[in-house]
Structures are given as C-alpha cells and as structure tokens.
Amino acid sequence: MRKISTVKELTEIKQAFTDKRQNSQNIRVIVGMGTCGISAGATPVWETIRDAAEKAGMDNVSVLPAGCIGMCTYEPIVEVKEPGKQTVTYIHVDAKKAAEIFEKHIKGGNPIPEYTIGGSMSGLEDIDFYKKQKRVALRNCGVVNPEDITEYIYKDGYFGLAKVLLEMTPAEVIDLVKASGLRGRGGAGFSTGMKWSFAAPNQADQKYIICNADEGDPGAFMDRAVLEGDPHAVLEAMAIGGYAIGATKGFIYVRAEYPVAVQRLNIAIAQAKELGLLGEKLLGTDFNFDIEIRLGAGAFVCGEETALIASIEGYRGMSRNKPPFPANKGLWGKPTCINNVETLANVAQIILNGAEWFKGFGTEKSPGTKVFALGGKINNTGLVEVPMGTTLREVIYDIGGGCPGGKKFKAVQTGGPSGGCITTENLDTPIDFDNLVAIGSMMGSGGMIVMDEDNCMIDIARFFLDFTVDESCGKCTPCREGTKRMHEILDRITSGEGSEEDLTTLKDLAENIKSTSLCGLGQTAPNPVLSTMNHFEDEYIAHVKDKKCPAGVCKSLINYEISMKCRGCTLCSRSCPAQAISGKVKEQHTIDQSTCLKCGICMNVCKFDAIIKK
Amino acid sequence: MSNQCNCGGIIKENDPRFAELKGFIDSLVGTKGKTMPVLQEAQKIFGFLPIEVQKFIANELEIPLSEVYGVSTFYSQFNLEPKGIHKISVCLGTACYVKGSQAVLDKLADELEVEVGETTADGVFTLEATRCLGCCGLAPVMMIDDEVYGKLEDISVIPEIIEKYYNQRLPK
Structure with missing residues (x-):
C-alpha cells in the first residue's frame, strides 16, 4: 500500500471501507479470539466455520477474529452479522455447535436460539453485564479485527494523530490532555498531561516514550485485552505522546506471558509502517516516530518505572531512587515518559472528542472510565468498563451478578498485592482513585477479586505476601527481609502456631516496611495484611487465640467430622486416600483425626451432606 | 526441535x-x-x-x-537447568487461588512425584507454579505447554490429562 501523506487519503481509506461494509452482502462471522477465547477453545470453532464455508463454496462468508469481548464466562463467543438483520450472539460454542451454526444459520438462514444467551436470542448489549458499562478504552475490543489496520481507520483510527500533527502544537496537545484530567490507569493515578509536561521542556538529542505493558497484578488483564483487541489504539497514542514531548522513539515493554498480544502488536506496527503512520515523516510532516517491542521475562517489579527502564537497558530489573525522575533522566539517561496501556487507549479519543467530552464521564477528580477485571467468587467473570463514580455494589451485583451458589459476599480485593480489601460496609462507595484510598485500598491497575464466606482472609493476605516475597527485587532491606518475616508470621498463624504477640509484630513490621522501602512495591506490600487486620481482626484473633479458622480454609485448624445424617453408604471410606474413615455398612461412620489429611474428598463425595467441617 | x-x-x-x-x-x-x-x-x-x-x-x-x-x-523466565519435554504450569494468580488452584498443584505434585519447580526423573514433565495466566474467567487453570486447561475444580480429571501427554512424550 501507498504511504498516506494527507488527511484526505486517510478519509478515503475510511470511506472506501465504509462503502464496502454498507454495500456488502457478506455475512460476517466474528469469533472472540483473545487469550481467554483461545483458551476456552475458540481456535477449533474458527477453523470449523472457515473450513465449512470454504467447502460449501460460500465466498460471501468472512470469518474474522476479534479481541476480547469481555464476557469470559460465555467464551467461546461467536457473533453472526448478516446484512440488514439483527446480530446473533452464540455463547459456549464448540466445534460441534459451530458446525451446526454454520449449517442451520449461516447456510440455512435459521438462527439457533438455544445457543444464545439464556436461549433468548438477546444480543450482548441487552444483558445486565453490558447495560451499565461505558466503553472508551475498550471501545474497539471484540469489535474490530485487530489484525487489519483499515478496520481501525474505519473506527476513526489515526485521525487523532492526524489532528495533532496537522492542527496542533505540542504544547496544545499537552494542555488538552491536562484539561481532560486523564490520570494514569496503571495504579498511581498521576495526571498524564502533567507527566508529559515534565518531559516536554527537557532538551536532549533523544527522548523516549514507553508504553508500560508489564501487566503483573494477579487478576488484572485489561491491558492484555487492549493490546490483543485494539493494538493500533496504543500505537496511535504513543505517536501522539511522542509528538507532545518531542520523542521520536517509543518502546512497548510487554510481558512475555502475552504471546498473542506480542504477535498482534508486531502485525500492527508493520501495517502502520507500511501506511506511513509510523516511521519517517508521518502524514507528510517532519515528525518521525518509530516503535520497538521489548519483552519482559517474568519480573513483577519491572512494572515500576525505574525498574522497567533498567530492564530495557539490559540489566536486572531493580528500581532506584527518584529523583531524578524519568522525565528528566530516564532510558539511557534521556528524558522519558512512561504511560500504561489503558491510559494510552484513552488518548486518541480525548484528542478527537475534546477534554469536556471526557470529563462528561466519571467524577470531578477522576474523569473518564476505568476497566476492571472481575474475578474470584463472582458469577460473571470478565472485563468491565464503567464510568468512574460507579459504586462497587453496582459492579459486583448489577454487572457481576453477585457470588455464585448463593454464598455470602465477604470482601473484594482491589489493587492486587498493593491494595486492600473492601467489605460490605463500603460497597456503596463511588469508585475513583481518591475514594478507594480513603477506604483503605487503592485502584491499582483494576483487578477486582471477589471473596465469599469460604475464603479465609489471613490465607489471602499470606497469598499476597507470598507474591511480594517472591517478586521483591532484593535491593532494599525493608522489602527484601521485612516481607519475608511478615510471611513467616502469617505462615505460623495459618498453621495454628501463631500468638497474640505475633499480631503486634506483624503490624509494626508492616508500618516500617511501608515507610522505609525504596519503591512502590515495598511501600505497598504490607497493605493486604494491614487491610485484612483492620477489617477482619476477629478472624486473626480466632486463628491465634481459639486456633480456629472461621472460613474453614487453614488445614491445620480444621477437622472433618461425620454427623448423624450419615446413612453408612461407605462411599466416603472408599474414597478416602488415607483410609482414615471407618464404619459398618448402614451405620454412622467416623473419621480418625490422627490419620485424616483434611483433603475434603469425603465432603465432596458424600450425597447426604453428612460431613461437616469444623 | x-x-x-x-x-x-x-x-x-x-x-x-x-x-x-x-x-x-x-x-x-x-x-x-x-x-x-x-x-x-x-x-x-x-x-x-x-x-x-x-x-x-x-x-x-x-x-x-x-x-x-x-x-x-x-528473571523468572530464564532457566539455568534443562526442563522436561512438557511444562505444566499451574496458575496461582489470585482468581485461581481463591478457586482452589493449590489443590490442583498438590494433586500434580502427588501424581508426578515431584516438588514444584522440579522435573520428573524420566525428564518428561516439569511442574511449575506460575503467576496469573490472564484467563481468570476459567479459574482454576493449568497450562501444559501452550494448552490451557480451565475450570479444574474437580481435580480427579488430572491423571487422565497427564496420561495423554505422557503418551506423546517423544518430541514431535
């Protein structure tokens, strides 16, 4: 393809694609092929429909991949779009169903209602999961084919870059982003416009813009969804940022665990270069901008700015003291701006629609939307994007559908290993950066893990500490040694050997680590412990004083017993791996506590609910 | 290969x-x-x-x-020791953990008679615990080579899955 050098040519591409789509009699079959879709088996589904269409000689059927639609519970998802008809969305599709969908619907023209949501033929937009959502960062995810740049241009892609390069000065771009109030979605919530304004005035022969795609919070996967579903949005925003701060080179530092994202980014970069939207003299101006991908190698700390820079430079990913801030001395000592994926995904929209439009969503101090990854004990797991200011209750109950199995909601953990848990009493808090901090947690990158009555909060705190102990880079002592000691104490408590004194030590350690660690990882590592101690003190006391785990999780503190309900069917004694259950047929059985492994198999197999956990 | x-x-x-x-x-x-x-x-x-x-x-x-x-x-992705033909990674990300992935890991360790991070004596399997694999909707999850197995709440299906890989232990 010819390089684009004017807005007119960009408009022509958009127009040509619009015409093609409007006049086309083609049936478009869209298969959700983000990592979740692929894991759930989308590839054979895609192949089945593609092969069937080919075999039937139906060249009016195009089978297209799309990124994450956000509704993980329903994957694999297939949408059939026939011209002039309502889109039909099929869920939980496998190869067999795909073949049937092809025969009956695509070929035969008769949709199959029983494979749609609730058998009701309702589209994704009709269900509660989507009703309260507002998609800005995820606007194209699951909608466009991420491997085709013309689809992105059709959705106004690269028009933001064109506007910036041809109509605005760098200072105007920064002012606009500042005015929009966009704050970094990676965790800290720092103003993006301010960040750009720090790097812009620094004189240097080279400046850099880095996209931080080292998404490491366990339970957060919105950045992956954006990279897989709408990679061009990130590239365009990086070029806009580059123009604003005067950088001609960009790096995307992405986790090696995201192979699909890397592949789509590579395709996107190659396509953008071919059209002259990356490379030299973008859109016929004198602005050059190029992007290189660098892979991480499994180190959580590299999400921290200075550690990330060290990693790209080829060193151990260890953080350093700030100042100097990266905006002054960053990658290879040059002024560098680092922005998170989701933050960047908002930028082109702000340029095109203006600061006031963006401020139309969200709260005064946190405008816009935020993507959350809903997971854990919740009915509708998936990615949701809601305006800031939506309450936690709306997200967990209206969108997420509450806890499965009628279990009681206990807490929601936000902010991953740096955040804290939020309990029922704060569920009506409108979510934004400042409110979450005020109730003892934080936004983080947007992971939202729901826990129910069956989760032990000390076990959860220990799990997060286990994570930070592993991921501490080891440079500063409070983080390296302190988190380890905290972990040991939590280990003791969950194995029934904790004392009340341990709780005091734990709190002291936590406060010290928070105030003396070098970087964000250590400064926030004690949060899960402090927050669970704050909200669930009774559980901690039950563990150390009564030697009981109220949630029945900590193995050393629970016993399985057989109640009067036992009919003597012998199923449990036959299933017990330790032969710890004895009893005669048709008589109540008993468990020998000294040999019981507390694996819980007996409880799972019992048909009479006779096994109780104490 | x-x-x-x-x-x-x-x-x-x-x-x-x-x-x-x-x-x-x-x-x-x-x-x-x-x-x-x-x-x-x-x-x-x-x-x-x-x-x-x-x-x-x-x-x-x-x-x-x-x-x-x-x-x-x-960096945790660099291996200084050789690895087994098949790599089994059990996700210990938050979502998987609260849904019971520790039991999945324990079951595998038991079946394969190795500790986490070790390779079986016959060099077929390496068992690893991993950070969030990003498919929290399918929790609890394990991954064998590039294939993801989700919703493993029932750990009794695990031996069968391993068996399948053991049978194709020779490099393709």
Whole structure:
C-alpha cells in the first residue's frame, strides 16, 4: 500500500471501507479470539466455520477474529452479522455447535436460539453485564479485527494523530490532555498531561516514550485485552505522546506471558509502517516516530518505572531512587515518559472528542472510565468498563451478578498485592482513585477479586505476601527481609502456631516496611495484611487465640467430622486416600483425626451432606 | 526441535546452535540494550541457559559474565537447568487461588512425584507454579505447554490429562 501523506487519503481509506461494509452482502462471522477465547477453545470453532464455508463454496462468508469481548464466562463467543438483520450472539460454542451454526444459520438462514444467551436470542448489549458499562478504552475490543489496520481507520483510527500533527502544537496537545484530567490507569493515578509536561521542556538529542505493558497484578488483564483487541489504539497514542514531548522513539515493554498480544502488536506496527503512520515523516510532516517491542521475562517489579527502564537497558530489573525522575533522566539517561496501556487507549479519543467530552464521564477528580477485571467468587467473570463514580455494589451485583451458589459476599480485593480489601460496609462507595484510598485500598491497575464466606482472609493476605516475597527485587532491606518475616508470621498463624504477640509484630513490621522501602512495591506490600487486620481482626484473633479458622480454609485448624445424617453408604471410606474413615455398612461412620489429611474428598463425595467441617 | 534438548547440560563448543545464536546477535547491530533479547533468543535455541551459553553471550556482547549471570538469574523466565519435554504450569494468580488452584498443584505434585519447580526423573514433565495466566474467567487453570486447561475444580480429571501427554512424550 501507498504511504498516506494527507488527511484526505486517510478519509478515503475510511470511506472506501465504509462503502464496502454498507454495500456488502457478506455475512460476517466474528469469533472472540483473545487469550481467554483461545483458551476456552475458540481456535477449533474458527477453523470449523472457515473450513465449512470454504467447502460449501460460500465466498460471501468472512470469518474474522476479534479481541476480547469481555464476557469470559460465555467464551467461546461467536457473533453472526448478516446484512440488514439483527446480530446473533452464540455463547459456549464448540466445534460441534459451530458446525451446526454454520449449517442451520449461516447456510440455512435459521438462527439457533438455544445457543444464545439464556436461549433468548438477546444480543450482548441487552444483558445486565453490558447495560451499565461505558466503553472508551475498550471501545474497539471484540469489535474490530485487530489484525487489519483499515478496520481501525474505519473506527476513526489515526485521525487523532492526524489532528495533532496537522492542527496542533505540542504544547496544545499537552494542555488538552491536562484539561481532560486523564490520570494514569496503571495504579498511581498521576495526571498524564502533567507527566508529559515534565518531559516536554527537557532538551536532549533523544527522548523516549514507553508504553508500560508489564501487566503483573494477579487478576488484572485489561491491558492484555487492549493490546490483543485494539493494538493500533496504543500505537496511535504513543505517536501522539511522542509528538507532545518531542520523542521520536517509543518502546512497548510487554510481558512475555502475552504471546498473542506480542504477535498482534508486531502485525500492527508493520501495517502502520507500511501506511506511513509510523516511521519517517508521518502524514507528510517532519515528525518521525518509530516503535520497538521489548519483552519482559517474568519480573513483577519491572512494572515500576525505574525498574522497567533498567530492564530495557539490559540489566536486572531493580528500581532506584527518584529523583531524578524519568522525565528528566530516564532510558539511557534521556528524558522519558512512561504511560500504561489503558491510559494510552484513552488518548486518541480525548484528542478527537475534546477534554469536556471526557470529563462528561466519571467524577470531578477522576474523569473518564476505568476497566476492571472481575474475578474470584463472582458469577460473571470478565472485563468491565464503567464510568468512574460507579459504586462497587453496582459492579459486583448489577454487572457481576453477585457470588455464585448463593454464598455470602465477604470482601473484594482491589489493587492486587498493593491494595486492600473492601467489605460490605463500603460497597456503596463511588469508585475513583481518591475514594478507594480513603477506604483503605487503592485502584491499582483494576483487578477486582471477589471473596465469599469460604475464603479465609489471613490465607489471602499470606497469598499476597507470598507474591511480594517472591517478586521483591532484593535491593532494599525493608522489602527484601521485612516481607519475608511478615510471611513467616502469617505462615505460623495459618498453621495454628501463631500468638497474640505475633499480631503486634506483624503490624509494626508492616508500618516500617511501608515507610522505609525504596519503591512502590515495598511501600505497598504490607497493605493486604494491614487491610485484612483492620477489617477482619476477629478472624486473626480466632486463628491465634481459639486456633480456629472461621472460613474453614487453614488445614491445620480444621477437622472433618461425620454427623448423624450419615446413612453408612461407605462411599466416603472408599474414597478416602488415607483410609482414615471407618464404619459398618448402614451405620454412622467416623473419621480418625490422627490419620485424616483434611483433603475434603469425603465432603465432596458424600450425597447426604453428612460431613461437616469444623 | 532443538528446544527440547534434554542432554543434561553439556553443550559442546562446536555445537552448531552457537552459530545460530551468533547470527541473531549480529542482526542486532545498532540496537541498544541487547542483553535481554539475546538471552531470550538463546533460551529459545538451547531450551535453557547453561553457563557455556552465558559465557558465549558475554564474549559476544563484550560485557562481563557476571552481568549476564546477574540478568539470567534475576528473571523468572530464564532457566539455568534443562526442563522436561512438557511444562505444566499451574496458575496461582489470585482468581485461581481463591478457586482452589493449590489443590490442583498438590494433586500434580502427588501424581508426578515431584516438588514444584522440579522435573520428573524420566525428564518428561516439569511442574511449575506460575503467576496469573490472564484467563481468570476459567479459574482454576493449568497450562501444559501452550494448552490451557480451565475450570479444574474437580481435580480427579488430572491423571487422565497427564496420561495423554505422557503418551506423546517423544518430541514431535
């Protein structure tokens, strides 16, 4: 393809694609092929429909991949779009169903209602999961084919870059982003416009813009969804940022665990270069901008700015003291701006629609939307994007559908290993950066893990500490040694050997680590412990004083017993791996506590609910 | 495929794979910060990073071996020991953990008679615990090579899955 050098040519591409789509009699079959879709088996589904269409000689059927639609519970998802008809969305599709969908619907023209949501033929937009959502960062995810740049241009892609390069000065771009109030979605919530304004005035022969795609919070996967579903949005925003701060080179530092994202980014970069939207003299101006991908190698700390820079430079990913801030001395000592994926995904929209439009969503101090990854004990797991200011209750109950199995909601953990848990009493808090901090947690990158009555909060705190102990880079002592000691104490408590004194030590350690660690990882590592101690003190006391785990999780503190309900069917004694259950047929059985492994198999197999956990 | 080498770590000086690695290093002329990409490529070629390979990289990049070793030991994805033919990774991310992935890991350790991080004596399986694999909707999840197995709440299906891989233990 010819390089684009004017807005007119960009408009022509958009127009040509619009015409093609409007006049086309083609049936478009869209298969959700983000990592979740692929894991759930989308590839054979895609192949089945593609092969069937080919075999039937139906060249009016195009089978297209799309990124994450956000509704993980329903994957694999297939949408059939026939011209002039309502889109039909099929869920939980496998190869067999795909073949049937092809025969009956695509070929035969008769949709199959029983494979749609609730058998009701309702589209994704009709269900509660989507009703309260507002998609800005995820606007194209699951909608466009991420491997085709013309689809992105059709959705106004690269028009933001064109506007910036041809109509605005760098200072105007920064002012606009500042005015929009966009704050970094990676965790800290720092103003993006301010960040750009720090790097812009620094004189240097080279400046850099880095996209931080080292998404490491366990339970957060919105950045992956954006990279897989709408990679061009990130590239365009990086070029806009580059123009604003005067950088001609960009790096995307992405986790090696995201192979699909890397592949789509590579395709996107190659396509953008071919059209002259990356490379030299973008859109016929004198602005050059190029992007290189660098892979991480499994180190959580590299999400921290200075550690990330060290990693790209080829060193151990260890953080350093700030100042100097990266905006002054960053990658290879040059002024560098680092922005998170989701933050960047908002930028082109702000340029095109203006600061006031963006401020139309969200709260005064946190405008816009935020993507959350809903997971854990919740009915509708998936990615949701809601305006800031939506309450936690709306997200967990209206969108997420509450806890499965009628279990009681206990807490929601936000902010991953740096955040804290939020309990029922704060569920009506409108979510934004400042409110979450005020109730003892934080936004983080947007992971939202729901826990129910069956989760032990000390076990959860220990799990997060286990994570930070592993991921501490080891440079500063409070983080390296302190988190380890905290972990040991939590280990003791969950194995029934904790004392009340341990709780005091734990709190002291936590406060010290928070105030003396070098970087964000250590400064926030004690949060899960402090927050669970704050909200669930009774559980901690039950563990150390009564030697009981109220949630029945900590193995050393629970016993399985057989109640009067036992009919003597012998199923449990036959299933017990330790032969710890004895009893005669048709008589109540008993468990020998000294040999019981507390694996819980007996409880799972019992048909009479006779096994109780104490 | 070369990355399935399980020779026990003795790599000879005249191994042709060094030439392949050298070709990659030469292709990076003018690139800054080569260490990570070179180590990643080396691991792709050799399957792991024995000291001989690290020495070679240090020489080629003209940096001290200590620096190369520092990097290769810092990041969890770099392996200094050879790995089994099939890699089983159990996700211990938050979502999987609260849904019981520890039981999945315990079951595998039990079945394979290895500890986490170890390779079975026959060199077929390496068992690893991993951070969030990003498919929290399918929790609890394990991954064997590139294949994801989700919703493993019922751990009794695990032996059967392993069996399938054991039967195809020979490199393709």
